[in-house]
Amino acid sequence: MNRLFILAGLPLVFALTACAPSHDVTSSMTATTPASSVNTSLPAALQNGWPESQWWLQYQDPQLNALIARALSSSPDLNVAQQRIALAEAQARMAEAASGPALNFSTDIERQKMSAEGLMGPFAFTDPAAGTTGPWYTNGNVGLTAGWDMDLWGKHRAELEARIGMVRAREAELQQTRQLLASSVARLYWEWQTEAAIQQVLKDIEKQQQTIVAVDRALYEHGITSSVEGVDTDINAGKTQQKLAEVTGNMKMIEARLLALTDSQSSALTLQPVTLPTVQTQMPARLGYELLARRADLQAAHWYIEASLKEVDAAKAAFYPDVNLMAFLQQDALHLSDLFRHSAQQMGVTAGLTLPIFDSGRLNAGLDIASAESGLSVASYNKAVIEAVNQVAHSAAQVETLIDKNQHQQQVEKDAARTLALAQARYNAGIIAGSRVNVARIPTLEEQIVGLRLQGQWLDAAIQLTSALGGGYHFSS
Numbered sequence: 001m002n003r004l005f006i007l008a009g010l011p012l013v014f015a016l017t018a019c020a021p022s023h024d025v026t027s028s029m030t031a032t033t034p035a036s037s038v039n040t041s042l043p044a045a046l047q048n049g050w051p052e053s054q055w056w057l058q059y060q061d062p063q064l065n066a067l068i069a070r071a072l073s074s075s076p077d078l079n080v081a082q083q084r085i086a087l088a089e090a091q092a093r094m095a096e097a098a099s100g101p102a103l104n105f106s107t108d109i110e111r112q113k114m115s116a117e118g119l120m121g122p123f124a125f126t127d128p129a130a131g132t133t134g135p136w137y138t139n140g141n142v143g144l145t146a147g148w149d150m151d152l153w154g155k156h157r158a159e160l161e162a163r164i165g166m167v168r169a170r171e172a173e174l175q176q177t178r179q180l181l182a183s184s185v186a187r188l189y190w191e192w193q194t195e196a197a198i199q200q201v202l203k204d205i206e207k208q209q210q211t212i213v214a215v216d217r218a219l220y221e222h223g224i225t226s227s228v229e230g231v232d233t234d235i236n237a238g239k240t241q242q243k244l245a246e247v248t249g250n251m252k253m254i255e256a257r258l259l260a261l262t263d264s265q266s267s268a269l270t271l272q273p274v275t276l277p278t279v280q281t282q283m284p285a286r287l288g289y290e291l292l293a294r295r296a297d298l299q300a301a302h303w304y305i306e307a308s309l310k311e312v313d314a315a316k317a318a319f320y321p322d323v324n325l326m327a328f329l330q331q332d333a334l335h336l337s338d339l340f341r342h343s344a345q346q347m348g349v350t351a352g353l354t355l356p357i358f359d360s361g362r363l364n365a366g367l368d369i370a371s372a373e374s375g376l377s378v379a380s381y382n383k384a385v386i387e388a389v390n391q392v393a394h395s396a397a398q399v400e401t402l403i404d405k406n407q408h409q410q411q412v413e414k415d416a417a418r419t420l421a422l423a424q425a426r427y428n429a430g431i432i433a434g435s436r437v438n439v440a441r442i443p444t445l446e447e448q449i450v451g452l453r454l455q456g457q458w459l460d461a462a463i464q465l466t467s468a469l470g471g472g473y474h475f476s477s
Contacts, residue, residue, distance in 0.1 A: 105145075153317040161306075166307045174294035
């Protein structure tokens, strides 16, 4: 019995030793140290929403929330990302189906004339004794066919895992697109609010200048002063009007960009000015790799690596023989009237083995391609990590610098406010004219504009830092 078992196994041993030889592939790249600290629990994170995926809610601004919601609901980029996910999921289902059994129903009818000179020559004549009614026959066939690729070496399993990795990568790319879109809308929104705040201060400056011009004109008309004394004020008033026109133009351009991002060309964009958020003096205690792990682009790059490694496994498994089980149950007859007779029934079971022996290097080329693509995925990931670290470092340095500038500017504004208070006190004491208070108020307002610019720059840098950290961090208020 043992001898029979050994003899039965000899064909399989021969098959395994005779399969196409695979050459050694070049050593694959390895991910840099930061790769090891990237969290791989993306699917669970996606089920519960991306960490801090709605970071913009911290501003407590209904206008901003509505703009971002509109952008996220109608963005062409998001639609493209969603369709990529749908495609990847369909491809994963296809890979999963490849490893399962298949059952097919088939039927065919054929009208044919038998050749008297061919192998089936006897059927070309009518001979009731022999059962032939030639030369025309209507052949029928109906039945079921089943097959199953046993996937002994895990080729289909590796392909399925690779496709699942692609689905997760596409899901991460969708989150990355959401973050970039939300960041773009938030940055434009607060840029508009900064310009709106500056516009109000410029209008106040223009009002003060008009008051000064009116006083100087009255003094000139009464012969108290010469006309030359009011020239500078007239020039400054003209410059202020130019600045107002520039700010108004900037606001219109920002509105146009917001309309494009929110797909709101059919409806007008009406924004109301709001107070800019207060500059925070805090920075993240740590800007390590655990924060970078929240970046969707790094998660996507990680899953591309996982998918590529499984593609390599599938390419290696292709060198081994495929074992297939097949079975059929059919009714087959030369005459349709006999098709469903019990005697027309045929069935069979087949175990097939397909062994690659010589393929002119196709399998090795496939393995080389899979290995190269895996190396490319690793290299792309390493590059993405380095760029992410640099982006975070640059954004953090920007935020820190602007925090210092804002603090110094606040002191400058306090000093300007004291100068204004002194002028107001002198006016109250009757020492100077009221127009001199207007003159003293203009530098204070100009410093407020500088402060608003710096405040807007800090806000923009803070949003960029939040985006660089994947939206998972925001300044605590």
